[in-house]
Amino acid sequence: MNRRKPVQSSHHDDHSDDYSETITQQCNSHHASEREITVPMHSTKNSSQKLLYKTLIENLKLNNQNNNISLHGEHDQEAKTLDQRTMTLLRNHQNFLSELKINQDLEIYNYWDTSKECLALATQFTCCCLFCLIFFLIYEWEPSGKFQSFEIMAIIILFNFVFILPFLYIHRTLRRSSEVNVTDENVSSHQSMDIPSFISTVFNWIIVVLILLGASPILRTLTLLYSQDTIIALVCLLFTIHLFTHDYYFVNGKTEKFNCYLSLNCVIFISALFASRLRHSLDAFVILLVAIELFLLFPFVRHQLRKNDKTLPYVTIYLLMTCITVAVLYYFVSSVFLLFSFLVVNIILVFVMPYLFIFSQIHYKQVLTGPWDEASINPIEYEKIKNYLIAE
Numbered sequence: 001m002n003r004r005k006p007v008q009s010s011h012h013d014d015h016s017d018d019y020s021e022t023i024t025q026q027c028n029s030h031h032a033s034e035r036e037i038t039v040p041m042h043s044t045k046n047s048s049q050k051l052l053y054k055t056l057i058e059n060l061k062l063n064n065q066n067n068n069i070s071l072h073g074e075h076d077q078e079a080k081t082l083d084q085r086t087m088t089l090l091r092n093h094q095n096f097l098s099e100l101k102i103n104q105d106l107e108i109y110n111y112w113d114t115s116k117e118c119l120a121l122a123t124q125f126t127c128c129c130l131f132c133l134i135f136f137l138i139y140e141w142e143p144s145g146k147f148q149s150f151e152i153m154a155i156i157i158l159f160n161f162v163f164i165l166p167f168l169y170i171h172r173t174l175r176r177s178s179e180v181n182v183t184d185e186n187v188s189s190h191q192s193m194d195i196p197s198f199i200s201t202v203f204n205w206i207i208v209v210l211i212l213l214g215a216s217p218i219l220r221t222l223t224l225l226y227s228q229d230t231i232i233a234l235v236c237l238l239f240t241i242h243l244f245t246h247d248y249y250f251v252n253g254k255t256e257k258f259n260c261y262l263s264l265n266c267v268i269f270i271s272a273l274f275a276s277r278l279r280h281s282l283d284a285f286v287i288l289l290v291a292i293e294l295f296l297l298f299p300f301v302r303h304q305l306r307k308n309d310k311t312l313p314y315v316t317i318y319l320l321m322t323c324i325t326v327a328v329l330y331y332f333v334s335s336v337f338l339l340f341s342f343l344v345v346n347i348i349l350v351f352v353m354p355y356l357f358i359f360s361q362i363h364y365k366q367v368l369t370g371p372w373d374e375a376s377i378n379p380i381e382y383e384k385i386k387n388y389l390i391a392e
Contacts, residue, residue: 101369108362114354116311119318120251121243122349123302126321127294128239129342131267133328134290135274138283209289216275216285223276231273238266242295251299253307258299267295322346 223231247260271291275284305314329339 099370103365103367104369106361106365106367109358111354111358114357115350116315117252118350118354119314120248120302120306122346123318123321124243124246124248124251125345125349126318126325127298128243130321130325130328131270131290131294132235133325133333135287137328137332138287139277208292212288212292213285216288217281219272219288220275220278220281220284223273226273226276231277235270235273238270242266242270247299251302251306253303253305258303260299264295267291 226234242263245260245263245266247258247263249255250258250260268291271288274287278284278287302314302317305317325342326339329335329342
């Protein structure tokens with residue numbers, strides 16, 4: 001076997017980078033006595049193996065620093081042991097990814113369940129479109145005859161009260177029924193005891209309405225000097241931010257905290273922008289009232305319906321909002337392009353986006369697992385263990 005001469009190193013332990021069949025290092029001991037360390041190695045194939053060789057040689061040098069040993073290649077038993085350990089580490093390094101598993105426990109979502117979750121986004125988009133249409137109708141409406149502007153606005157405000165009070169009652173009742181586990185015969189008595197709380201809710205709502213009524217003249221003049229193009233650009237930008245930052249996790253009943261302050265502030269700013277383009281303070285009050293109803297109170301009702309797993313009412317609300325928007329677009333706006341665009345966007349949100357999500361999950365998503373991961377329990381087994389412990 002051809003062997004090279006040992007390479008002398010200085011007091012600073014300069015190491016050789018020449019990796020061949022034999023690596024020889026010579027270093028100084030604490031008493032300045034020289035030792036020769038010769039380790040047989042196989043030829044390296046890549047930088048990672050070189051790094052392993054270098055690390056093992058350094059460990060050997062540190063372990064034998066205080067011992068007067070001399071290792072001479074294959075003739076020394078410890079050198080042979082070191083070479084065997086080195087090759088074992090190299091084999092483990094080369095076979096490290098052999099136990100890698102891809103998408104072993106990947107959970108594939110159901111299409112219709114995903115589509116049902118996307119109803120939250122589609123409903124919010126419909127609310128934004130309906131809010132813009134309400135502003136357009138108020139802005140373009142020129143009442144004539146015996147019905148003047150004040151009477152028309154009074155009718156709209158009365159309709160808002162009639163519309164919002166049942167929703168407040170439904171929200172209060174569903175929240176109470178979800179917090180208290182009662183039997184079927186006690187549900188009616190529990191709901192009948194909720195009347196004082198409902199009266200308190202109505203009283204608080206009246207206070208909010210009076211505050212909006214007093215602040216509407218001020219809000220109407222906040223953006224009075226803005227140009228029309230600036231208003232349109234800001235509205236489009238803020239509605240986009242609102243849709244992307246809305247708390248869909250809360251709307252779908254996954255959490256109890258309503259955390260969408262940015263999206264709500266965007267809507268309030270949009271209502272102030274719309275109010276600055278209306279002729280009367282009462283018109284501005286109506287647009288603010290509608291904004292509070294659609295974007296602050298309405299999500300709580302949707303949250304309670306999804307939390308109680310009431311799929312049919314949730315889908316019914318979406319279809320009702322969509323039908324109202326389509327009717328306004330067809331009969332009052334008379335724009336075929338806007339109507340077609342609205343329907344296409346809803347189809348994309350409800351049917352196309354879930355399909356693309358599941359398709360990308362199946363074909364492109366990769367979940368890498370291996371023996372180096374932390375132990376995890378199968379969800380099915382977890383439910384079995386949980387039910388067993390509850391039964392015990």
